[in-house]
Amino acid sequence: MHIQDLRWFVVLAEAEHLTDAAAVLGTSQPTLSRALRRVEDAFGVRLFEREHRGLRLNPYGRIVLEAARAGTAAVDAASQRIGALVDPDSGxxxxxxxxxxxxxxxxxxxxxxxxxxxxxxxxxxxxxxxxxxxxxxxxxxxxxxxxxxxxxxxxxxxxxERQRLCLYVPAGHPLAGLERVSLAEAADEPFVALRPDFGFRRVTDELCQAAGFTPQVAFESTDLTTIDRLVGAGLGVAILPAGAVRNSDSGATPVPVQGIEARRDxxxxxxxxxxxxxxxxxxxxxxxxxxx
The missing domain is CATH 3.40.190.10 (Periplasmic binding protein-like II)
Structure with a gap:
């Protein structure tokens, strides 16, 4: 049984006449009869009662008709969704x-x-x-x-883009006025950082380790804007990509970190x-x- 057999079954159930349904479908009566036979074979029961003037659905047929309408509608909906996905102009x-x-x-x-x-x-x-x-x-x-x-x-x-990494410090911090900073100068500072399961957190931890210290993390977040604002509030310092937080008014000041490894691709x-x-x-x- 194919999906087309179910579509034809729906038309036949609505027309209740083999010849009329075949005409609507643009097929021959024998071809439609074979399709109906495949549907009945699949369910193992007769679905129509044959009458002098045509066909009439029996209780089994009514059950199959309900399922056939729902099934063909679901297939059509899936086809439309897939078509939208693969359309290069509207996918x-x-x-x-x-x-x-x-x-x-x-x-x-x-x-x-x-x-x-x-x-x-x-x-x-x-x-x-x-x-x-x-x-x-x-x-x-x-x-x-x-x-x-x-x-x-x-x-x-x-x-x-290749992002330069900066040490963000609160306004007025002793490191705020430097053109570049060595991370070793921030070894004793509390850090505000991303959570350990973030890839960028591993990058910043490795930079600190290369500078000879393990950062003292005062707070962990999942959001760079939150980190920027907490630094601006004086909670600690943070390593962030330059320009990662746009239009910030937190007061946090970025200072470029020394070293060719202080970047992120x-x-x-x-x-x-x-x-x-x-x-x-x-x-x-x-x-x-x-x-x-």
Missing amino acids: TVRLAFLHSVATGVVPDLLKAFRSVAPSIRFALREEPSHLIVRDLESGEAELGITGPRPPRDIFGWHLL IGLTWRLRGELSPAAERFRSFVRELPA
């Missing part, structure tokens, strides 16, 4: 991105892309880097904006062994063609 891009780029890189890219493809929608996931990798591997996300770069043998990569990534939807491929191509 959906499943994009995962870091919390720390939610106020800068991501809105800038989406705004620029929507100016050329306004009908394409986005299913967005804001999460830590290890969950972005997991979702790309499972197919929950097609594209990710993350850093650092995931394994080269599994994921493609396009560099979006942010890029667009995707699974190499996977096929992107047309909408996602269009977005990836758009991003890769942007001027550096």
Whole structure:
């Protein structure tokens, strides 16, 4: 039994006449009869009572008719949803991105892309880097904006920006007036940081360890804006990408950190062994063609 058999069964049940239903469907009476036989064989019962003037659904047939209408409607709805997803002009891009780029890189890219493809929608996931990798591997996300770069043998990569890392300090702090700062100078300061399960937290911990100390964390957050405001309130210092928090009036002052390792690469990534939807491929191509 095929889905078309169920569609034809619905028409036959509504027409209650084999010849009339065949005419509506544009098929022959024998072909429609074979389709009905497949449906009845699948359920193991007769679905119609044959009468002199046509057909009449029996109790089994009424049950099947209800299910056939619901089933064909569900298949049609799924087909429409899939059609919308694979349409390069009005499909959906499943994009995962870091919390720390939610106020800068991501809105800038989406705004620029929507100016050329306004009908394409986005299913967005804001999460830590290890969950972005997991979702790309499972197919929950097609594209990710993350850093650092995931394994080269599994994921493609396009560099979006190289962010300078800064030590954010409260206004009036002794380090606030420096052009650059060595992290060792902040060894005795309380730190406000992201939670340990965030990839950027591992980056900052490694920078502190390279400077010879383990940071004394006074508070952990999942949000860069919260960290910026807590630093501005004098709770401690923090390592953040330059410009990560836009239009901030917290009073926190960024001071560039010395050393070539004091940076973070942010890029667009995707699974190499996977096929992107047309909408996602269009977005990836758009991003890769942007001027550096």
